[in-house]
Amino acid sequence: MSTELKKPSLAYSLFLLIMVISIIAIGMLVFQASIQIMLFITLLTIIPFVMKLGYSYQRLEMEIFTSMQKALQPSIILLAVGILIGSWIASGTVPALIYYGIQSISPKFFLVTTLLFCSIVSLATGSSWATLGTAGIAMMGVGQSLGIPVGVTAGAIISGAYFGDKLSPLSDSTNLSSAVVGADLMTHIKHMLWSTTPAYIITAIIFTIMGLKYGQHSANSGDVAALTGYLSENFHLGIIPFIPVAILFALLISKQPAITSIFIGALAGAVTAILYQGVAISDIFTIFYDGYSVESGIEEVNTLLQRGGLTSMLSLVALFLFALGVGGLLQKSGVLEVMIKALTSRIKSQGMLVFFTIITAYFTLAMGGAFSFSAVMTGTLMKPLYDKFNLSPENLSRIIEDTATQSCSLVPWTASGLFTAAALGVSPFIYVPFCFLAMLTPIFSLIFGITGFTMKEKRSGGGTSHPADILVS
Template identity: 45%
Template sequence: MAKRKPYFYEAFISIAGLIIIMGISLVKFNADPHIPMLLGSAIAGVVAVKVGYDWKYIEQGMIEGITQALQSIIILTIIGVLIGVWIQAGVVPSMIYYGFNILSPKIFLLGALLICSITSLATGTSWGTVGTVGIALMGIGQGLGIPAPVAAGAIISGAYFGDKMSPLSDTTNLAPAVAGTDVFTHVRHMLYTTGVTYVIVIILYLVLGFKFGSGEMTFSTINEIKEGLEAQFFISPLLLIPPLVVITCVALKAPAIPSITFGVILGAVEAAIFQKADLGMIITAGYSGYVSETGSQLIDELLTAGGMTAMMYSVSLTIAAMMFGGILEKTGQMEALMKPVLKRLKSDGSLIAATIASCVATNMMLPEQYISIVVPGRMYADAYRERGLHPKNLSRALEDGGTITSVLVPWNTCGAFMKSILGISAVAYGPWAFLNYINPIVSIIYGFTGFTIEKIDKT
């Protein structure tokens, strides 16, 4: 059968099939998204065969899709090693320890925002931050008489800022992989929208803090964590050198892989010097992750993390997602889906707004954070290239619209997790999670004004 361009309804079958399978799997059975994504690839493959493509061509599309993400897969793997080694070295514990020192009663909400930001930046995970430090801060907020939804909003805003801006985060690596840029370029470009948003959020929480933070501060939980960290690790400002070096590399536009690798080496050296760790302990932490055994549940949950193996969840999901996107792109299904939408997008601003709106819609229809990055990313990639827009504009829009809005949807996996951990529904804390809904608005404004929207350098 001669191959032809797919019709809209045929391409829609691929997307609708993925939506149905993913929705049933995640919502009804609480399953991981990997197998549903593979099944979605199978549906897309069947549609491609119907249109007239042979298996070899479809397989080539999958391989090409995965190839686009190989750099990010390598970076994710090294980051897993980095986290394990940095915890073993006391780097992450030192960052958390000094983060707690900024807490005071009148600026509790601002302090909660900053502590969760620092913790997520250090660990690359919002869930881990909320599930450990966030629980402690909720207890302190309750003692201050701060409404629980307000405290939860500050905690979530900080956790998602750190998650979004940390090169250690899986979503921060997934977005540039889908868009076709590198993680450091992506992080630097996000500073324009997320940085402005963060300043606005700081002001809002500072004002709210003076309104609510008039009670007596109870430091017992914080002191317990700090004492536990001191008992298990040697804490020193010198242990902040590795993250400062990596941040400097980002600022100097150094390549991601050697920069992160250098951070691993510095962490290994400090682990040997300050924590008296031998080579076997360092290698084990790099591969399997660090296992904390202090006896404190909060500390052990926070610091049992990292390792190359811990990144295999994100690596395998990235591979599965890029297979799906590769089939849609190679067989023309992506083009068929986007034609009706793109006809109505007359400017760069409308394209960016459509991208962010699609991410939000995906978070509601396919309630999984990763999917809100992958599906819109693959759908709009060609449109950005045709307009001469640098891929970092797409990767920023994916994070501004996908990563941080997932937690605002009660039935999304992120919203459900926060409800189970903090005991507050997304409906209640949503209005107070300022960063999570102001950031997309700022990004759309940037898109329509053209501010920081960069074109591809033809040279």
């Protein structure tokens, strides 16, 4: 005889959420424990509390594994990127990008140049991950050599990468956001320009001002000379090391699968390393697994080049698995749904609708551990309310992108947060304060929701469109 499943009350749901947050926060802040072990402990701790709702252990175990399966593809991508980074250092690709970047970019305009460069790459490829794993790695190296704080450089990279990602018709997040609410893709992209454009301009101004400040205190010229001297003496530079970059971009732009594209890019780097840099074939396999290793006697060189390898991503894969396990339990038990419905029941105005949409997107992103989860949950739960307020679906899809897409790399346990930290070699706690685009865009969304400006209404039979619709058409 099967046990009847109970729907959690609001009080019980709130209790479970507070317990999850408390266990992780106390472990990390008080005992300096790793987030991986705290998530694993949290996962095991909440199982009996979910079982009180009528679930058997076997069913919960199945739900945990089902949720963790979502981590398989991004985890393999993470491992492939680890291999790619090591391969591209050995091939001279990363050293060449760093060397020529130092030679050509003015320290005063480095940050805004980084923002623009990463924006262009992301628009062309439709992938923030591809941008972070290629242009991002190179610009981190250049920034470090110029004495720019790593968090600031990472903030410029991430802002550019996600600006291009959300506005590119090639992007998975852009297509998913429009599809889940039933909005036309290009209409959705045009509608995002209202909130994204002013936020991007302000972000560019901020990075320009910060660049002028840091450009005056750039690294000692002797340190830069030592770094560039080592790179030119120990690597064959020139145009050949850029071949792996061209191959990877060509594959991504032609919409080839990310996993195979990244690994082919890594293989291209390996071939370049063997034929152009003189690396032994046996060393390539070591680099694939453990990453590139160097003992140059120069701290800057060791910091920049001792990176990559499959093993560098294993702790992040564990983090992703445990985070999805916890999120899966909270979703399956109905805890998330109860919390969201409790919030949405209080919506009485258009401004409040937009505010709660923003909160819902952030909440589901944090609890679900993935943009796709946040987009689907937010779109599904909030769309009936937008219909009730006679608002076009692109209003909702814009808010999903302004929040979940742009902030997914700011949450340490999401797929994007894990990937960003791994690719750039910087903790989210260091780069989050400088991700200005992700902070500014939702503010414009909220202002538009309160004022009604750009909030398109649904077209009726003989009616006219919203004035904002005319302006962007």
